[in-house]
Amino acid sequence: MCINIMRKEDKYELTLKEAEAVLENEENTISIMATLVALLKQNFDSIYWIGFYIVDNGVLKIGPYQGTIGCLTIEPSRGVCGRAYTKGLTQIVDDVHKDPQHIACDPKSNSEIVVPVFNYQDQIIAVLDIDSEIFGNFDEIDQLYLERLINSSFKTRH
Numbered sequence: 001m002c003i004n005i006m007r008k009e010d011k012y013e014l015t016l017k018e019a020e021a022v023l024e025n026e027e028n029t030i031s032i033m034a035t036l037v038a039l040l041k042q043n044f045d046s047i048y049w050i051g052f053y054i055v056d057n058g059v060l061k062i063g064p065y066q067g068t069i070g071c072l073t074i075e076p077s078r079g080v081c082g083r084a085y086t087k088g089l090t091q092i093v094d095d096v097h098k099d100p101q102h103i104a105c106d107p108k109s110n111s112e113i114v115v116p117v118f119n120y121q122d123q124i125i126a127v128l129d130i131d132s133e134i135f136g137n138f139d140e141i142d143q144l145y146l147e148r149l150i151n152s153s154f155k156t157r158h
């Protein structure tokens, strides 16, 4: 079936299976991040920008991403990414222009989801930031599947 006409849930199920197959036995964090970014970007037309921000000495530093140039450093007190990091909880923003904490790296982004990444010791090591040009593009289905994808890709590994 053409991926463009698949339901969102089915695209995520496919992405989960692809990630499981491609990342089997992979331990390198950057390789895992780069692969997840590529898989999600190729499976979801609605994604404009996708990337990881990695926790580094108390700030978030840009990691593997696809899209236009992203901010290199995000302070924990700033951005939707900073909020996801400090709260340790997924953030969904339907209209980024109405969120005072949002950092506009690219004016084309209109909605956003940021998912925290935990390692096997339950320490937060990064956040996954996904932006869309479509307002209100992300909902609880995205949250559920992205958290599953992140957990199965990082939490089970040392």
Ligand code: SME
Pocket: 049, 070, 071, 074, 078, 079, 080, 081, 082, 101, 102, 103, 104, 105, 106, 109, 112, 129, 131
């Ligand atoms: N919008 C994010 C910053 C990163 S860029 O969108 C690539 C934020 O508010 O944290």
